[in-house]
Amino acid sequence: MRIPEFQSAYRVIDRIEHAGYEAVIVGGAVRDFLLQRKVNDVDVATNALPLEVKQIFSSTIDVGIEHGTVLVLDEGEPIEVTTYRTDGDYVDHRRPEQVHFVRSLDEDLKRRDFTINALSMTKDGNIIDLFNGQTDLQNKVLRAVGEPIQRFEEDALRMLRAVRFSAQLGFSIEEKTMKAIQLKSQNIELIAKERIHMELVKLWKAPNVYHGITMLVESGLSQFLVGHFEVHKEEWKKFQADNSYVGWAYLCLLNNWDLHYISSFYKLSNKEKNFIQQVEQAYNALCNGGWTRFNLFMHELEVLEVAYEFALWQHKTVSYPKSQIAKLKSELPLQSVKELNLNGHLLMSWSSEKRGPWIKEALDAALIAVINGQVENNVDQLKEWFMYEFNNER
Numbered sequence: 001m002r003i004p005e006f007q008s009a010y011r012v013i014d015r016i017e018h019a020g021y022e023a024v025i026v027g028g029a030v031r032d033f034l035l036q037r038k039v040n041d042v043d044v045a046t047n048a049l050p051l052e053v054k055q056i057f058s059s060t061i062d063v064g065i066e067h068g069t070v071l072v073l074d075e076g077e078p079i080e081v082t083t084y085r086t087d088g089d090y091v092d093h094r095r096p097e098q099v100h101f102v103r104s105l106d107e108d109l110k111r112r113d114f115t116i117n118a119l120s121m122t123k124d125g126n127i128i129d130l131f132n133g134q135t136d137l138q139n140k141v142l143r144a145v146g147e148p149i150q151r152f153e154e155d156a157l158r159m160l161r162a163v164r165f166s167a168q169l170g171f172s173i174e175e176k177t178m179k180a181i182q183l184k185s186q187n188i189e190l191i192a193k194e195r196i197h198m199e200l201v202k203l204w205k206a207p208n209v210y211h212g213i214t215m216l217v218e219s220g221l222s223q224f225l226v227g228h229f230e231v232h233k234e235e236w237k238k239f240q241a242d243n244s245y246v247g248w249a250y251l252c253l254l255n256n257w258d259l260h261y262i263s264s265f266y267k268l269s270n271k272e273k274n275f276i277q278q279v280e281q282a283y284n285a286l287c288n289g290g291w292t293r294f295n296l297f298m299h300e301l302e303v304l305e306v307a308y309e310f311a312l313w314q315h316k317t318v319s320y321p322k323s324q325i326a327k328l329k330s331e332l333p334l335q336s337v338k339e340l341n342l343n344g345h346l347l348m349s350w351s352s353e354k355r356g357p358w359i360k361e362a363l364d365a366a367l368i369a370v371i372n373g374q375v376e377n378n379v380d381q382l383k384e385w386f387m388y389e390f391n392n393e394r
Contacts, residue, residue, distance in 0.1 A: 204247025
């Protein structure tokens with residue numbers, strides 16, 4: 001059985017085997033294939049050492065060679081090839097102090113986080129399942145490989161990954177695994193905020209965010225994260241988003257739009273912060289009298305639709321259906337500032353005043369006047385408006 005999404009990986013495996021080594025597809029790709037979910041990254045593991053892998057292929061990048069990973073570029077799409085390994089002591093609850101390359105796949109699989117991620121597949125489609133991961137897939141259960149306390153002592157981020165996987169897959173967390181998370185939950189404070197940020201980005205786009213938030217609270221992890229998840233848990237019931245920025249914006253809304261509080265803890269990017277600020281402005285305008293034509297103009301359609309959804313989730317009264325937003329926005333006389341048929345040079349030619357702040361004032365006032373339908377967006381009309389209305393009102 002040859003799976004279309006695995007074709008590049010198959011070619012990589014063929015060449016590794018031709019060189020006298022063994023190789024298999026591992027991890028999330030196998031899990032997602034068995035769940036009939038979309039397969040994204042396809043990774044290969046091998047008993048060939050990193051330098052041996054580099055000798056087999058003509059084009060590689062050392063993306064993590066100290067941990068055994070080489071990116072192979074020879075076969076149509078980039079494929080990460082990682083040498084079988086065992087991990088040394090974890091000194092910071094984050095990563096092993098050193099790794100040891102081994103020739104045994106069994107040894108490699110023992111170090112993985114959850115049984116459903118410890119599956120591997122040969123190029124012929126045979127599943128290697130040492131920890132009953134397929135049974136856990138069928139039962140929709142997330143279970144740690146081996147002793148869960150040890151797994152979470154090694155890398156405390158695995159606890160948050162358990163919550164994220166439960167949201168993505170709709171799985172429960174097995175009792176012993178959950179108890180271990182509850183016991184070790186405070187160790188999440190030892191994890192870099194950037195890594196926590198990455199897990200929550202994936203959580204916000206998951207199909208079962210409310211389930212994930214519930215697991216976050218039940219596991220005790222929420223006590224050590226910013227956002228008052230325990231207080232607002234029920235308010236996540238309707239949340240659904242394809243864009244992770246929406247998750248950060250909703251978290252800010254539930255925390256009284258305290259962007260500094262959220263962004264400083266989770267290390268939000270400037271783009272994420274700007275999106276949140278835009279949604280906050282649109283949401284407040286909608287909930288305080290409704291949107292003006294200028295509100296519709298000032299915000300991107302996505303921002304408006306997100307603010308609208310937030311208003312519904314917060315049981316606010318809105319006067320028209322969501323489908324009307326795009327129509328109302330498209331009917332505006334301008335869609336961007338660049339479309340305004342007025343600039344500083346024209347204003348200077350119509351006035352005896354020297355260059356100064358009045359130019360920006362006039363441009364801003366003209367923009368509002370055009371959007372509100374008070375003047376048409378052509379040069380003659382704008383000149384008349386400037387000469388007789390703007391100048392008289394200053």
